[in-house]
Amino acid sequence: MKLMVIGCGGVATVAIHKCCENPIFTEILIASRTKSKCDALAEKLRSRTKAVLTTAVVDADSIDSLCRLMKEFKPHTVLNVALPYQDLTIMDACLECGANYVDTANYEAEDTDDPEWRAVYEKRCEEKGFTAYFDYSWQWAYNDKFKAAGLTALLGTGFDPGVTSVYAAYAQKHYFDEIHYIDILDCNGGDHGYPFATNFNPEINLREVSANGSYWEDGHWVETKPMEIKREYNFDGVGMKDMYLLHHEEIESLAKNIPNVKRIRFFMTFGQSYLDHMRCLQNVGMLGTTPVKFEGREIVPIKFLKALLPDPASLGPRTVGKTNIGCIFRGIKDGKERSIYIYNVCDHQECYKETGAQAVSYTTGVPAMIGTAMVAGGTWKGAGVFNVEEFDPDPYMDALNKYGLPWQVDENPVLVD
């Protein structure tokens, strides 16, 4: 089966590593803005796989550039592990060229000051009641087109969103008659030894921390102030951590796809030192995205900060510790209350040894491969746009165990109040 992967960053690196282990992928084209990165990765992997690896340069913002490549390579499926800004151009190209589409994160506008985008956004804020810059509406709107084309688009098959939603489908199928409460807990217990560094673009990190939180309750969104809701939780493999309620995209799809759910919340851990640095940097204007006049030239503060911070790619070899991501479900089975916790614990150093990327990339890249394999192998079939929880979770759950993200079920978890 011919797979085209767009992107060659940390997540893409892991996904491609894992695709090379899965015999379903016989030809893989790695395409990104920087061909030399694709070449280096292909070079490294060729000796370890039977798949034929090729590389190409592509401008994922351009449907033309994408189609030129796709018409030549004729992929069965395209895995988009580029930027969320490029989801729509890649979906358009897939429709035009007859390829299935898979991604890990929903569409986000690159220019949130664009008045046309802003009008749609503000209408949605008012109607839906949450103010995050991203949501599924843009991609769900492609459903009819994919249906008409007889193609599958699978959205959000990273860890969160992705595995967390598959966990929900799995809990629904095997453990509950009705799921009433879902708490998604994302804990990174990794330590890179720097007083401050970000795992990815600090601008996106900042957005998470400075944006309003929100959760789904009784059929509507409830918004909170940034970092307003804080809880402590003792994570298996990591220990006690502070975590904060954030908006997160899978809440939107789970609210739609899990019948009778009463509340869905998402919590992420942040260390106090990380938050202190973010706050201080924001206070002095170092997180600003608007250019500032300096010595006769315009400088964007957050870009200058990025130049000072350790390169996220350099964190891999020095990050130790584990991640623990999972979901606590509460609901009813055979008339009785029940709660279970499904989660995965992943070790940064083991991920690095295996793929050259640490657990933050690993936990996203492995499920990206698995979702792609579900579509490519026809295990998950259907014409239209889908979220992962809409399909049978069992083969996906098996693949998680097989490809490096084994999960466990705790049938008596500590709940989050």
Next chain:
Amino acid sequence: MKLMVIGCGGVATVAIHKCCENPIFTEILIASRTKSKCDALAEKLRSRTKAVLTTAVVDADSIDSLCRLMKEFKPHTVLNVALPYQDLTIMDACLECGANYVDTANYEAEDTDDPEWRAVYEKRCEEKGFTAYFDYSWQWAYNDKFKAAGLTALLGTGFDPGVTSVYAAYAQKHYFDEIHYIDILDCNGGDHGYPFATNFNPEINLREVSANGSYWEDGHWVETKPMEIKREYNFDGVGMKDMYLLHHEEIESLAKNIPNVKRIRFFMTFGQSYLDHMRCLQNVGMLGTTPVKFEGREIVPIKFLKALLPDPASLGPRTVGKTNIGCIFRGIKDGKERSIYIYNVCDHQECYKETGAQAVSYTTGVPAMIGTAMVAGGTWKGAGVFNVEEFDPDPYMDALNKYGLPWQVDENPVLVD
């Protein structure tokens, strides 16, 4: 009496305001790098004074530039309220042109990487046992030259150093047979309403916070790690504050000039928020003074930070609250133990209303004028280089009351442990 003032920043502005109120000064030449600032100040003050005000541009790094001006104006005394980097060139020019010299802060090298300066510095660190970048040795070395020329050089007549040393001389004269312990407490209880801003050059602020502390005890220096020694103190007019032991220049001169002193310490208050910001900014490299490559150009991080922070000059109108600076003395009088606390409380808003500068500039600028008046009027006489505590403190203490920095004596103070 003809006075030449070099500098036109916040401290200079206050000092010149106050000189205009003191009839001893009949002609005042205001000289700085930027003549327009001098002109604006002179313009503002002309209607309020009988003194003749003139202005000029001067390069205080250049003895030639200084002498050209001094030979024309023929000042009796030169008040240096420029930068501490320029103390030596201005002293040289005074010697060449036959003027008395007054300043508020001791000499500091601008380029601390200069190997010639560094050799002297490292020798001194070893011999004396403290590692601050500044000390009195450079200026005390001019003693013979000023003596031979029959001129007076008065060093360090700001608040601290300056008033704090006059307090010591006053305590010695009126309250003690022997002073054994001196604690100098510098508290700024001002609030400018910004999460973070510096009252002056953030680079100099940073040096204070990140440098080793040190104090004088039993005839030698004891060094501490940066901010290692912390105390709480309840300041009159301000309230309870955290304060930290720092190295400070008057410790060096008081150790020489107060006989039998056993220990001299200096404490300065810093708010937790200020320290947190400093630490976070330092951690990410924003306080770096070495250029960083960014978008094809070299940028010095701390200079870029300075461009983002509020202009120190803009803090005046918005700073509320008070400063409280003073000294606690312990010793023996008539065979009995005794302790007294001499201090001044100064209100930021009142200073601003009077001079357009807040209390940090005011408390330095007023004593600058008073010390200059002591030399200019012949109240303090002598050929050579002197620190303020070497003269009779009484007329200076009277002038403090008269010119806006009234002091009080607490004969039963809470001590610092």
